[in-house]
Amino acid sequence: MKNLKENIDNFLKEFNEDIKDLNSLERLKEIEIKYIGKKSKLHSLLKIIGQLNTTEEKKEAGNLINNLKVNIETQINNLKETFQSKEIEEKLKQNSVDFTKPVFVERKGSLHPITLIKRDVDRILTGMGFSLVSGPEMESEYYNFEALNIPSTHPARDMQDTFFLLNEMILRTHTSSCQSRTLEKYKPPLRIFAPGKCFRYESIDASHETAFYQVEGLLVDQNITIANLIGTMKTLLSEIFTESDVEVRLRPGYFPFVEPGFELDIKCIICHGKGCSTCKNTGWLELVPCGMVHPNVLKYAKIDPEKYNGFAFGLGLTRLAMMRYKINDIRYFNSGDLRFLKQFR
């Protein structure tokens, strides 16, 4: 019996030693097998019972061993629970859900209405054999005015209120500056178009902005006539408005770099000429300023006006976008207002 008690004491001492630095559930399982499993230390203790003489002693020994078993089992189970709840806690920490966080909604961007209309015009003009060119938004007075037959003293400079910069440059008032740049660089025959941003010192309201978009068109070749200009405009505008054949009319218009110069109107695409609020009851929409390239513009670029001539037009992209998408206030374009922009998916 004494032997058994000593054994139990040692058993407990060893067990306590083993669970002292316990740090994982795996290790606890090993300890469980070692102390109360089938081939465990507890099992070998049971063998002692058989060696005892009296029933009394056997009973006492049985009790002691059983108490020991219950004691160890309880301790192991308690430890298991602690480990498991720790593990759950750990997992919860890692995958925790914060219900107060703002919900992430995937936001897809969309193209700006000007981009959409510009892409259309690019596609159509490229299809008609025009090549895309570009020029700087910060421009010299020479390309913006001088080389377009608008000398510094010319009253026509007043037609376009200009932003003058401190470095003696200006913000281009129209894409026509791309005409003078192209003519200087490339020789005829040529067909180009130049979409881009222009700037004018305007008082801003629903139809005036300081920054807006135009597309310049220029064709220089031999024996070009007004009929070529009209034909090109009709094809371009019919494609833009997806009409089989838009009706156009020309009125005289003054621009120093074209002669003769025109305002090209189209039959109102809303009321088809009957009269509505869009065309202010006239049945016509003023749409494209244009004309035959002025000989002086060619001379500036050292092109012989006796040999070559051509036409030019300036399409208001912002105006086109307003017409196509029925936008009644030009200020929406640069507003950055997502409620406006999201409509053009």
Ligand code: PHE
């Ligand atoms: N550049 C002119 C403007 O902005 C428009 C124009 C372009 C007129 C080409 C004639 C030919 O007012």
